[in-house]
Amino acid sequence: MNKREAMNHIRRFGNRFDRFRNAGGAGGSGGRNASKRPKAAPNPASRKSNVFNEQVRYAWHGAVQDLKSTPLATFLTVMxxxxxLTLPSVCYMVYKNVSTAASQYYPTPQITVYLEKTLDDDAAARVVGQLQAEQGVEKVNYLSRDEALGEFRNWSGFGGALDMLEENPLPAVAIVVPKIDFQSVEALNTLRDRVSHVQGVDEVRMDDSWFARLSSLTGLVGRVSAMIGVLMVAAVFLVIGN
Incomplete structure (x- = not known):
């Protein structure tokens, strides 16, 4: 091998080495660039779910540890x-039951209207029509003077004494039954005042003492239930906060 051939071999070897080095550098650069690629951002919903699960797991672990370390105190807190949470529900059920019993088992409040004795049957019928036309009146039950005398005779047992009287001392009576929407104490008082101003009405009576007491009792139960509910909910927040 002469000098020229040796130089050619050296050049070819150098060219191969350069190509190999360039190929290796490109691969290494690609690997480095691939390693520096940014990672895909996690899904926000998945991130929130993971955070929530971790919080629940942490709270559950803390509760179990508290239960093991101080079982009596934890039991009292749970109780x-x-x-x-139970007492407000019980108070509300009591209030609803009292209201239902009051509306079902107590008689409907009525207004008793005594007509003037000087009215004849036609005039009394006109007065009854005016009473029926009043706002809030469901119906009007009318008793003439003779019917009122007969009922009083049967109820009192003073038939002999009544026969000795020259004329009927009892007036005609109209019993006004209010609608359901007008059975509160305020509505009944307003209706009684309107009925008393009808011409031909002598006297108006309303036995509302029991109804007023019942309404007051029902309202008191409702207010006490609401107050107990607010206090119990506040107690729950205080216990959980501590």
Whole structure:
């Protein structure tokens, strides 16, 4: 091998080495660039779900540890929360039952209207029509003077004494039954005042003492239930906060 051939071999070897080095550098650069590629951002919903699961797991672990370390105190705390949540519901059920019993088992309030004795049957019928036309009146039950005398005779047992009287001392009576929407104490008082101003009406009576007491009792139960509910809910927040 002469000098020229040796130089050619050296050049070819150098060219091959350069190509190999360039290929290796490109591969290494690609690998480095691939390693520096940014990672895909996680899904926000998945991130929130993971955070929530971690919080639940942490809270559950803390509750179990508290239960193991202080079982009596934890049991008392759970009982306080349970009672605080149950008592308002019980009070509300009592209030609803009292209201239902009051509306079902107590008689409907009525207004008794005594007509003037000087009215004849036609005039009394006109007065009854005016009473029926009043706002809030469901119906009017009319008793003439003779019917009122007969009922009083049967009820009192003073038939002999009544026969001794020259004329009927009892007036005609109209019993006004209010509608359901007008059975509160305020509505009944307003209706009684309107009825008393009807011409031909002598006297108006309303036995509302029991109804007023019942309404007051029902309202008191409702207010006490609401107050207990607010206090119990506040107690729950205080217990959980501490």
């Amino acid at each position: 306080v929360i349970a009672i605080s």
